[in-house]
Amino acid sequence: MVAGPLRIARAGREKPPSQSGESHVIRVFRTLELLASGPHTAAEIAGALGVNRSTALRLLTEIEQLGYVLRDPITKSYAIAPARFYPFISSHADDLDWSAVVDPVLLELREAFGEATVMGVPANGTMVYLAFFPSSHIITVRERLGTTRPMHCSALGKAYLSALDDRSLDGELASLNYQGGSPLAAQGPIELRRRLEETRKRGYAIDRNETIDGMSCVAIPVRISGTLIGAIGLSGPSLRISETRIAEMGKRLLQVAPRLGGTLR
């Protein structure tokens, strides 16, 4: 008897099918990350977090009151408030002031090859673009500041990894998740390790359609006053970047490397 109500009651008490039980802290950052990829409605956030709609609303409202997200009253959607995050990015960004050293090199490289040049640093198993100079070509890869790329397949990532000492490298290799690359990407630590050995021999890192099919990139690590901080590279559509072009770019990178302490090993 009373099958109906009982079923409802059961359904109500069961934890919703999603991965619930996440801490508040995780929810906050998951929300920010979701919004960083573009505006979303409260309902979408609720779905992604696996929480009740009212819970998501309460969360979003609270973050909005703190000013870190903005609500667009017209689309009824929520978006990141980019300006509020600037104070976080400049914390010790100028302790090691790389931009004065790196920017001229990036501009020069873009000049030489006409392709986009980028500078990235490691963050949480990915490489984050801290500087980005777009290509002068019309057809180009859509990138921007703050773009993140997987460590294990991007040229920037591999350049950075190559420059680590073996001890740190082993730790890194073990903690990477090897997701998010194309089928050409290394699928695990052993294969990646092998490719990094090649990279070290070669002196520069190559990503040919590994991160995104149709995109190629060449990179070397960057050291500022001896400290490894990230990598720089040239990036563009594979159509324009032939094997020989890659070699030219690599050669040029090796030439500029001494100016930013960026040789491997």
Place this chain on the structure above:
Amino acid sequence: MVAGPLRIARAGREKPPSQSGESHVIRVFRTLELLASGPHTAAEIAGALGVNRSTALRLLTEIEQLGYVLRDPITKSYAIAPARFYPFISSHADDLDWSAVVDPVLLELREAFGEATVMGVPANGTMVYLAFFPSSHIITVRERLGTTRPMHCSALGKAYLSALDDRSLDGELASLNYQGGSPLAAQGPIELRRRLEETRKRGYAIDRNETIDGMSCVAIPVRISGTLIGAIGLSGPSLRISETRIAEMGKRLLQVAPRLGGTLR
């Protein structure tokens, strides 16, 4: 009897003298804001948040695992992981691509006066520097990207406010908190409103020792394709920036204003 234990028990149950009872969301962002001002130990964070040491540790550990703060094992302190916040700043930063328009103007102005030039946008009742070109002088104001300045006394803030229509302005004026300026700053909406009228007449905003004693700044608003997005200005030590110098700067700003739709009204 048992006075000792009882006293301890009482003390334990009483809410600590601080402003406790804050939500988790607020704690997360308060923590980030604290760390943005420089590295802190867990104990310091605990004190600032008014929570138990172990609570702060658990919070910091959790955020650290997400990669948004870094722990320095040597100083045993926690700091912001700046790179992780880059993805948040570029969300729609290039939807309205101001840097291509604004940067050349800022460089030109710095060239002309030898003082630092900045571009800022409103965020949560403050102005945040999104671009900053340092002065060529040795003695200069220490600023950087991501610096925030109060709306009601900084030149950038007043330039921005001046450009609002009266309706929006009234809302803004009411919600500002009029803290954080020098004694010269407007202390409330009425006085600020009066000064903004002057600013509108003049065409550019002036901050003479209002935000920080010894610092002066001149600014005008910026509109990109008709949309008010912020303000640009010249900034430097008051010692070098006389009244007549301010007038020269203002005049020059009014000259470049059309190039970035930055006239008042």
Place this chain on the structure above:
DNA sequence: TTTCACAGTTGCTCCATGCGCAACTATCTT
């Protein structure tokens, strides 16, 4: 060497936070 101070960890208890729910309002669209 011992001692001390402090960072970080953990098991325990207990309670307030805040979650899900559902009913409601407010808009806007059809």
Place this chain on the structure above:
DNA sequence: AAGATAGTTGCGCATGGAGCAACTGTGAAA
């Protein structure tokens, strides 16, 4: 007028997590 969707709110319960205290680990002082 009806429907869809965003946002709000009161309620009751469960549980996340706060505080506490005892513990370990480490580095500096004595």
